[in-house]
Amino acid sequence: MKIRLNWGTGIFLAMLAFMIFILTFVYKSIALDEYQHELVSEDYYKDELHYQEEIDKINNAKELSENIELENTNEGILIKFPEEVLMANISGTIYFQRLSNEKLDFVEEIKLDNHKQLIRSDRLVSGKWIVKIDWKNQEKEYLFKDSWFY
Numbered sequence: 001m002k003i004r005l006n007w008g009t010g011i012f013l014a015m016l017a018f019m020i021f022i023l024t025f026v027y028k029s030i031a032l033d034e035y036q037h038e039l040v041s042e043d044y045y046k047d048e049l050h051y052q053e054e055i056d057k058i059n060n061a062k063e064l065s066e067n068i069e070l071e072n073t074n075e076g077i078l079i080k081f082p083e084e085v086l087m088a089n090i091s092g093t094i095y096f097q098r099l100s101n102e103k104l105d106f107v108e109e110i111k112l113d114n115h116k117q118l119i120r121s122d123r124l125v126s127g128k129w130i131v132k133i134d135w136k137n138q139e140k141e142y143l144f145k146d147s148w149f150y
Contacts, residue, residue, distance in 0.1 A: 057134070057143035068133055068144040076121040077131075077150060085137045087112050092135030094119070099130065110135055124150050 003009075061067055069080040081090060090112060096119065098104040104125055110133075111117060133144040 054143055057141045058145070060140055061142040061144055064142075070131060070146065070148050072150060073118070074121075075118055076124060077119045077148065079117045079119065079133070081112060081115045081117075081135075083115055087115055089137050090135055092133065095130075095132040095134070096124070097130040097132065098125065098127070100127070121150075126150055 064082050065084055066082045068082070071078045071080065079094065081087070090110060092110045094108045094110060094117070096104075096106050096108075106123060108119065127150065129148050129150060131144070131146050131148050133142075135142050135144075
């Protein structure tokens with residue numbers, strides 16, 4: 001039996017090879033554990049309802065003469081709060097989120113020392129972090145969001 005290889009058979013074989021190639025990548029991305037699919041937020045519908053509150057907090061922070069500053073140091077990330085606010089009245093939480101691995105995410109309460117707080121390097125992995133600082137001073141709420149490379 002002789003197989004005739006003409007242009008129609010060649011196109012069919014090329015399309016079949018391409019489809020197999022693509023389907024192997026689809027299988028790997030869905031079925032294998034080494035490619036994890038993590039959401040930024042598990043409750044994104046609930047988070048959407050509170051988005052206007054976040055916008056108001058960000059606008060409150062923009063009204064300050066200076067905003068929160070982040071700085072990489074040998075010990076970790078140094079968070080500097082504005083000098084114009086009273087240190088004793090500041091409360092809130094600091095969220096560190098790693099988009100590549102949710103197991104590295106952590107939350108820390110604000111505990112200032114001379115308008116500064118240090119996040120130690122033993123809790124951080126080098127790379128990109130989403131830093132979100134939700135804080136309050138004398139009944140006024142503020143929010144600081146930034147992408148930071150450590």
